[in-house]
Amino acid sequence: xxxxxxxxxxxxxxxxxxxxxxxxxxxxxxxxxxxxxxxxxxxxxxxxxxxxxxxxxxxxxxxxxxxxxxxxxxxxxxxxxxxxxxxxxxxxxxxxxxxxxxxxxxxxxxxxxxxxxxxxxxxxxxxxxxxxxxxxxxxxxxxxxxxxxxxxxxxxxxxxxxxxxxxxxxxxxxxxxxxxxxxxxxxxxxxxxxxxxxxxxxxxxxxxxxxxxxxxxxxxxxxxxxxxxxxxxxxxxxxxxxxxxxxxxxxxxxxxxxxxxxxxxxxxxxxxxxxxxxxxxxx
Numbered sequence: 497x498x499x500x501x502x503x504x505x506x507x508x509x510x511x512x513x514x515x516x517x518x519x520x521x522x523x524x525x526x527x528x529x530x531x532x533x534x535x536x537x538x539x540x541x542x543x544x545x546x547x548x549x550x551x552x553x554x555x556x557x558x559x560x561x562x563x564x565x566x567x568x569x570x571x572x573x574x575x576x577x578x579x580x581x582x583x584x585x586x587x588x589x590x591x592x593x594x595x596x597x598x599x600x601x602x603x604x605x606x607x608x609x610x611x612x613x614x615x616x617x618x619x620x621x622x623x624x625x626x627x628x629x630x631x632x633x634x635x636x637x638x639x640x641x642x643x644x645x646x647x648x649x650x651x652x653x654x655x656x657x658x659x660x661x662x663x664x665x666x667x668x669x670x671x672x673x674x675x676x677x678x679x680x681x682x683x684x685x686x687x688x689x690x691x692x693x694x695x696x697x698x699x700x701x702x703x704x705x706x707x708x709x710x711x712x713x714x715x716x717x718x719x720x721x722x723x724x725x726x727x728x729x730x731x732x733x734x735x736x737x738x739x740x741x742x743x744x745x746x747x748x749x750x751x752x753x754x755x756x757x758x759x760x761x762x763x764x765x766x767x768x769x770x771x772x773x774x775x776x777x778x779x
Contacts, residue, residue: 499533500713504686506657508541509589509607509617510582511682512561513699516568518605519747520702521683522737526748528709531716536593536601538586538650539657539682545579545618554579569743569753571773575614583650585617587641590650592632595640602630602736613770629738661686663695670698689713702747721750726763729778739768739775 505521507514524532542548548557558577565572585607592600606626611617617626624634640646658679660671664686671678684697685705689712696704709716722728728748732740740748746756760767765776 500531500716501528501687501689501709502533502535504535504537504688506537506539506680506684506686507604507682508539508582509585509604510541510580510611511539512564512612514682515608515612516564516570517683517699518570518608518741519744520700520705522732522740522744523702523747524705524709525735526722526731527719528716529719531713532709534601536589536604537653537656538589539680540583540586540650540654541682542581543583544581547581548579569741569773570612571741571770571775572612573614574771578614578616580611580616580618582617584620585611585623586653587646587650588623588627588637590653591637591640591643591646592627592630594645594649595636595643596632598736599630599632602738603627603632605738606630609770609775631736657684660684660697661693661695663693664697667695667697687712722748724763725749725756725759725765726778729760729763729765729776733778739777741775742773745776 554577557579561577588607589600589604592603603626606629607617607623610622610626615622617623624637627634627637658674658676660678660680664671664680664684665678668678670681672681681698683699684695687694687696687708692712694708694712696708725745728745729740732738742753742756745760746753749756749759760776766779767774767776
């Protein structure tokens with residue numbers, strides 16, 4: 497099926513808001529499937545740990561992150577927060593995007609999981625392990641990273657992220673300031689269809705995305721929430737998503753967290769712990 501709505505996603509593997517928006521992104525994918533096409537653009541929130549710590553204290557970052565995770569439920573390590581620049585991980589995603597199209601989304605997710613497990617995703621060895629888990633040959637990734645086209649494409653991503661649409665600029669509270677003006681926060685989605693565009697900058701409820709799709713393509717078929725936990729986990733594996741967090745399962749099934757756990761356990765799913773929660777799979 498030819499996609500009818502194109503979505504550009506501006507994101508970064510170190511952003512807690514983008515990480516906690518994964519259930520909502522996956523709900524879009526589950527609901528509309530290949531009626532949507534996706535383009536992932538990397539914002540690059542930071543170039544180094546020093547850049548982060550020049551703007552924020554570790555205590556402030558810890559407190560802000562704790563509140564986000566408490567409210568939205570994605571799993572996070574109980575280890576202390578560590579400041580890690582995101583540019584190297586973002587560059588790896590861009591390299592995979594042109595070197596092995598399709599695998600870059602899984603790599604982004606692997607890097608994101610590792611960051612919130614408190615791994616240093618600016619470490620080449622950590623990036624290589626994430627690549628391997630995403631089905632990418634680390635040596636091939638190293639070759640793509642050395643290609644000048646990768647650096648040029650990363651610069652383009654950063655420029656696009658720092659040039660929000662007029663509709664997004666009208667929602668300044670959903671953007672962030674930089675030396676040259678305003679940029680998209682993570683995650684920001686831009687929906688396009690039939691020559692029309694709708695911007696949904698920053699962290700948004702699922703209903704905002706539903707409204708955007710309905711306005712651009714009201715005839716799209718909607719898949720109902722998943723009913724079978726095993727089927728859902730198989731779908732996630734087959735579509736390059738990988739293991740699902742409890743809150744992601746709950747969102748895709750349209751049930752409360754406790755009910756999701758019961759259904760996962762009944763399906764014989766395996767939980768890989770992370771902090772007080774973790775990620776579920778059939779393996």
